[in-house]
Amino acid sequence: MSEDVCYCCGWSYYNLNNHFQQSPICLFPEFSDRQEELLKGLTMGDGSITRSRESGNFRMTIISVNEVWLRWIYAQFGDRLATEPTLAQDGETAGEQARQYESFDDSGGDWEYSDVYEVAIRSHPRLTEMRETWYPHGDIRFPDDLSLTPALAKTWYGSDGGLSWSDGTPHMNVGTWNESHRPEFLLDLFREHGFEPTYSEPLIRLFGDDRDQFLDWIAPAPAGFEYKWETESREHYDALKEGVA
Numbered sequence: 001m002s003e004d005v006c007y008c009c010g011w012s013y014y015n016l017n018n019h020f021q022q023s024p025i026c027l028f029p030e031f032s033d034r035q036e037e038l039l040k041g042l043t044m045g046d047g048s049i050t051r052s053r054e055s056g057n058f059r060m061t062i063i064s065v066n067e068v069w070l071r072w073i074y075a076q077f078g079d080r081l082a083t084e085p086t087l088a089q090d091g092e093t094a095g096e097q098a099r100q101y102e103s104f105d106d107s108g109g110d111w112e113y114s115d116v117y118e119v120a121i122r123s124h125p126r127l128t129e130m131r132e133t134w135y136p137h138g139d140i141r142f143p144d145d146l147s148l149t150p151a152l153a154k155t156w157y158g159s160d161g162g163l164s165w166s167d168g169t170p171h172m173n174v175g176t177w178n179e180s181h182r183p184e185f186l187l188d189l190f191r192e193h194g195f196e197p198t199y200s201e202p203l204i205r206l207f208g209d210d211r212d213q214f215l216d217w218i219a220p221a222p223a224g225f226e227y228k229w230e231t232e233s234r235e236h237y238d239a240l241k242e243g244v245a
């Protein structure tokens, strides 16, 4: 187990969370308003709020095959609030494990497993509060007073959204699996800001000018997801996507 240096007193600790809870001087570093919005969008998307022990504060882990995206997240929080992305599982090991099962289907030819990375937002009382607000009965439920902001929508769209090119001109969509029983609530999140989305379970969609205005509103794209903002050229979109996946 590695030690972490306290930003406040400069001493090293095996468990910074305990140090912040016990020290009369060294306090948990605070999230900025923007960081709080990024966290909400991640909670709606790729992030999960968990804790490793039975007591203590919750932390957030974000797991993805897109290492560039996780490095971007890390950079938004810095070392005080987050830990550097690490390789959670390499694709080769994941493939080997899967092939141990007789039912493994390798008929897809050179189908490969991807490396999976993980970044963590350190244990923090705010994340413990968020866990209570966002998982009132164990499962995630978007709070009734939820309101979109550019920073929140950026990490939500990065996690669960994308462009669909099926009809030549791409439309934007974002998946809402856990809230599919509340379509009007979901649509109001966008209507409140002047957008006119459509809903077809489980996707919210924006077309044309609405799509462009929404992507502008939540711009710039986070590193690793530039392709989700590329609406002009399918070729450029594919090239950007190829570079990170």
Ligand SMILES: [Zn+2]
Residues within 6 Å of the ligand: 006, 007, 008, 009, 010, 011, 019, 023, 026
């Ligand atoms: Zn300290």
